[in-house]
Amino acid sequence: MASDHTRSAILAAAERLYADRGFGDVTLRDIVAEAGVNLAAVNYHFGSKDELIAELFVTRSIATNRERLRELKAAEEQGGGRAPIEVILHALVGPTLRGCLGPENQRSTAARFMIRASIESVPPIRRIKNREIDHLRKFAGAMRRALPDRSDVDIYWGLNFALAMAHHTIRESERLTKLSEGKCDLDDVEDVVSRVVSVATMALTAGKAETKAPARVAAR
Amino acid sequence: MASDHTRSAILAAAERLYADRGFGDVTLRDIVAEAGVNLAAVNYHFGSKDELIAELFVTRSIATNRERLRELKAAEEQGGGRAPIEVILHALVGPTLRGCLGPENQRSTAARFMIRASIESVPPIRRIKNREIDHLRKFAGAMRRALPDRSDVDIYWGLNFALAMAHHTIRESERLTKLSEGKCDLDDVEDVVSRVVSVATMALTAGKAETKAPARVAAR
DNA sequence: GATAGTTTCATACAACTGTTTGAATTGCAA
C-alpha cells in the first residue's frame, strides 16, 4: 500500500552513515537529513531508533546465516549426512568473511556496516547476537558428526576459535594491515578464509588420526 | 600535596560502575554519587569524562603489557636471546587471559572492567589500543627469532590468530559457556591459556619441521 | 592569625538527544 520510498530511503541513509561514522556519533537528525525526509519519519516507520538499527542488522545477518546453512546443508547432503570438518568450517566462516572483507574501494555499504556492527557493540545489535546460539548449535552438531571421536568440549572450543579468528580478523583488519606493513593481504578474502579454516581444522584434529592436509590456497 | 582521596574515590567508583553496567549507561552523575563526591570533581581532577576513562584503561593495560614483556624478556634471556614459540605465545596471551577470566565470584573489579573495555569499544579506549602496535611488534620480533624459517606473513597471521582466540574468548565467554552448556570451563584459566597457546603454536609451525608437542595442562 | 593556594560545592549552562503531537498534505476508493 505505502509507497515505501521514505522507508527505504531511511534504511539506505542510515546504513551508509553508520558504516562511515559508526553508531556512536550518528543521530536521527543526521539520518533524516541524508535521506531527505522529515525527522518524525523514523519513528513513524520504525517505531524507534533502536528498531531501525535492529532491522538493518537483522536483514544483513539473516542473509549471512542463510548462506552459512545453505553451504552446510549442501555439504552434508553430498556426504550422505556427514561432511568433512574443513567444509563445515568453511561454511561457518566463509560467508561472514566474504561479507565483510575484500578490496576497500569496492566494499559494499552492507559490508562496511557489518564491520561497524562487529566493532561497536550497541544494545539492539547485542540483543540480536545473543539469539544466535541456536544457529551455532547446528554447526556444533555437524562438527560432532564429522569428528565423532572428539569430545564435546573440544568441539565447542574449536567452534569458538574458528569464530574468534574470523571475527577478530574483521574487527582488527586495519591494525593487522598496519602491523604487518601491508604484508598480510586482507583483500584476498579466499586466502583469509583458508587460513582460518586451516588453523581451526588443526585445532580440532590435533592429536587424533590423520586427516588430509587442509588445502591452502595460494595468495593472490 | 593533595589528599588524593577524592581522586581515587572517583577512580574506584567509575571502575566499579563501568565494570557492572558498561560505558553506555553510566553517567558522570552516577559516578560521583557512587563516589560520594561533587559533580565538578571529575572535571577538576581529570579534565573530562573521556580522560577519566582513558586513565582507568591505561593504568590496567600498561600493567598487562608490562607483565607480558616481563615474561617475554625472561624467556628470551633464559634461552640466550631465543625463546620457544610456545613460551612467547604464553607471554602474549597469558597475562590478558589471567587478568580477565577466572571464577566470576572472585573476579576483581579490574578484571570485569577490562572485559567491558574489550566488549564495548568507546572512543578514548580505541585511541589507546591503536597505540599498541609498537608493543606487538616486539612480540613479532621474538616470534621471528623463534621461527627463522617462517615468512613474515605467517608470523603476523599467527600473532593475529593468537590474539583473536584470547580476546574473543574473553569477549564471548558468557556465550561460550551457554553454548557449551557449561562444558567449557572458563574459570580454569590455565586450561584456556594452554588451549590458545597450543592452537596458535600449531598455526605457526604446521607444515614445517617438528617441534615438540605443546604441553596441554589437564583441566582442573 | 592572616595569607595564598588548593579543593569542594551548589548551581547554572548550553547543547543535544529521541520522541511526540496535531495539523497539513497526499493518495486512493467510492
Added chain:
DNA sequence: TTGCAATTCAAACAGTTGTATGAAACTATC
C-alpha cells in the same frame, strides 16, 4: 467530488548529558 486513511511535516517536548562558574571551605605556610 467526497470521504477516509495513510503519510508527511514543522514544531515543540522532556529529559539527559558533559562542562563551566564563582563563591565557599579547607589546608598549610609564614
